Amino acid sequence: MREEISDVPSKLYHLFSFAKDGEIPLSINAATLLIRCFGRAKMLEESIAVFNALDPESRNTNVVNLLLDCLFRGGNTDDGFKVLDEMLERESSFPPNESTMDIVLSAIWKRNWVGRRMSVEEICGLVVRFFENGVFLDDVWLTKLITNFCRSGKSNKAWDLLHDMMRLGGQAEAVSFNALLSGLGRERDFENMNLLMNEMKEKEIKPDVVTFGILINHLCKSYKVDEAMQWRQEEGFKLMEKMRLESGYEPNTVTYNCLIDGFCKAGEIERSYELFDQMKKCGVVPNVITLNTLLDGMCKHGRVNSGIELFAEMQGKGVKGNAITYTILITSFCSVNNIDKAMKLFNEMSENGCFPDAKVYYSLILGLCQARRTNDASCVASKAKEAGFGLDIICYNALIGGFCRKNKIDEAHNMLRDMEEAGIKPDRYTYNTLISYFSQKEQFATAHRVMKRMIDDGYLPNVVTYGALIHAYCLSGNVDEAMKIFQNMSSSTNVPPNTVIYNTLIDALCKSDKVEAGISLLGDMKDKGVRPNTITYNAIFKGLQERNWVEKAFEIMDQMTENACNPDYITMEVLTQWLSAIGETEKLRSFLEGYEVSTSTA
DNA sequence: GTAGGGTTAG
Secondary structure, eight states, rough: OSSSSSTHHHHHHHHHHHHHHTTTTHHHHHHHHHHHHHHHHHHHHHHHHHHHHOOOOOOOHHHHHHHHHHHHHHHHHOOOOOHHHHHSSSOOOSOOHHHHHHHHHHHHHHTTBTTTTTTTTHHHHHHHHHHHHHHHOOOOHHHHHHHHHHHTTOHHHHHHHHHHHHHHOOOOOOHHHHHHHHHHHTTTHHHHHHHHHHHHHHHHOOOOOOHHHHHHHHHHHHHOOOSOOOOOHHHHHHHHIIIIIIIEEEEEEEHHHHHHHHHHHTTHHHHHHHHHHHHTTTTTOOHHHHHHHHHHHHHTTTTTHHHHHHHHHHHHHOOOOOOHHHHHHHHHHHTTTHHHHHHHHHHHHGGTTTOOOHHHHHHHHHHHHHTHHHHHHHHHHHHHHHOOOOOOOHHHHHHHHHHHTTOOOHHHHHHHHHHHTTOOOOOOHHHHHHHHHHHHOOOHHHHHHHHHHHTTTOOOOOHHHHHHHHHHHTTTOOOHHHHHHHHHHHHHHOOOOHHHHHHHHHHHHHTTOHHHHHHHHHHHHHHTTTTHHHHHHHHHHHHHHHHHHHHHHHHHHHHHHHHOOOOOOHHHHHHHHHHHHHTTTHHHHHHHHHHHHHHHOO
């Protein structure tokens, strides 16, 4: 075997046959060498023959492992599992060891069996039998399995795997806990994340910088959905300090990226930028994710130009943008209706070595639809298909919505057919888009038919569905019917009205000279913990202007300030016209004073 | 462990 001669395996096989004919017993070492050699040469039959020629008394776990490996590699999995089964039996002559586990898992992994030919449950059952034999997973395998189970939506099985192993005497380290923590985090299962953190403490498993990263990220992203949005980025920030002091881990690029994103998502761009400066000062190198995170935060908060400057600055420092960078910019320019710039970026990106992926195409299609350039969107959609990116449900919905808004119901129908041919089923968004269209066309019967199909498809009407109906009834002048739906939402459905619903109704009431009712709904919002926004106040101000009800307007202006709600150009237009016409410029001035910074950015 | 596109409101 050590000589460099040709066709070693077949020569060795001749030698083996010769020895066998001569009834020379095969030693375990010789058998091991032969099986390994034949195994590598994919000579399954020969491997088995050697194994069979071996005196059963001299067989050991090692040689059975080799056989097992040959069987799996040779694709003879049925026999492989039979051999394994014997090994795993109680009082087995060849008890499994770490190599056995490795061979089996490698076979399962390589053939992409997880979740396909072998279910997560089956793998769990198999691995637990190893545990019962005192053979445990190493960190790498345990982490791999936990990650994979979580990604297949079976984080409960990942949980069991980790706990079964520890219960039966195995040791796990932070990496495996991290994998499970991140899986649980993805499902927003904070309760079990906390349990797991406590277990780490009890078992004195020291959390590492990744553990802290996971926690910081989830703190930054956690917010209450039902009530006022409240991010916990401050807690994330404090946790970073705690990590530094108590564990001695220095925050790294990922730690900072998570925090920067947390503050960006909470609209605190200044703090994000401070963190960006801090990381640079501390010698933590920003990467393309840092760039994209900050850029997205800036763009989404109306600072596209600062964002572009940041991009240029980072490029100067060697951080190249990627497809995600361009997606952010394209989306941002589309959202301010600067389609030319968005198209230009799309065409430029390839020159900068960033080739558009599916999502770049999708963002452009969406942006064009939102900017009511549905035909252009359709062209880009064709280009995307040519580039090999089939449209997804979000694109189809955008195009359907775009054609509906343009009153091109035939085109919308074509898209629906296209979508069906591509094997994509309508979802909640599709149905809501169609319901919105038909009800605005006062085709309420059709809208209700669509709604019925939506329910049959398993989608209960949600706040958007009701919002579309309420809006349509308001538009058709039937505010009473709209109010009926609104009241029905609270009493008969489990769908609490949101800001959009209130805004729709308040606007309609104010426009039909029922400003008192509008103000009463504003009070209702406060009671229900639904935050009014600029649109809410604008509607009320317009209603009050009609009545020239100045005192009430002053009251509401104070409320708006208290709620830290920024006026926009419409607020300014209404109030400036009205209040200066009646000589109340002093109140206007003091109202705007509190907003100096924010109005200038607006 | 970190980054990108969606339906309803003025």
